[in-house]
Amino acid sequence: MDTIIHRLHDGISGKIDCLACANCCRSLGPALYDKDIERMAKALRIKPSEVVSLYLRVDEDGDYVFKSMPCPFLMPDNYCSIYDARPKACREYPHTDRRNFEQIYKLTVRNTATCPIAYEVLSELIKL
Numbered sequence: 001m002d003t004i005i006h007r008l009h010d011g012i013s014g015k016i017d018c019l020a021c022a023n024c025c026r027s028l029g030p031a032l033y034d035k036d037i038e039r040m041a042k043a044l045r046i047k048p049s050e051v052v053s054l055y056l057r058v059d060e061d062g063d064y065v066f067k068s069m070p071c072p073f074l075m076p077d078n079y080c081s082i083y084d085a086r087p088k089a090c091r092e093y094p095h096t097d098r099r100n101f102e103q104i105y106k107l108t109v110r111n112t113a114t115c116p117i118a119y120e121v122l123s124e125l126i127k128l
Helices: 002-013 023-027 034-044 048-055 088-092 101-111 116-127
Strands: 056-058 064-066
Touching: 002 116, 034 048, 034 088, 048 056, 101 116
Parallel strands: none
Antiparallel strands: 056 064
């Protein structure tokens, strides 16, 4: 399945302009981990504890997430002000090029409501 999904992802993601959309940055709050916080702090030239106090909260699962959405680093032109230091979850979104796709199938189904790439990948998969 990974081979098929990756082929679909490669073909579809090259046709969709994420900057024209940015739905993920407007509505999805990724879980943030220590490495993410450290990378963001370095890019922002502040201490990790300041990243936490300024931008993050702990959710019901005990994970750090952004205090509010849209993402505080989303700029008006849909660019990310910390793009090179963005969290891992943001780097990997919409996850349709991950190995062991069957493990995240349900997540991808949920992501179709937000991401045109996820929607198109699953739409094409259904046709096969």
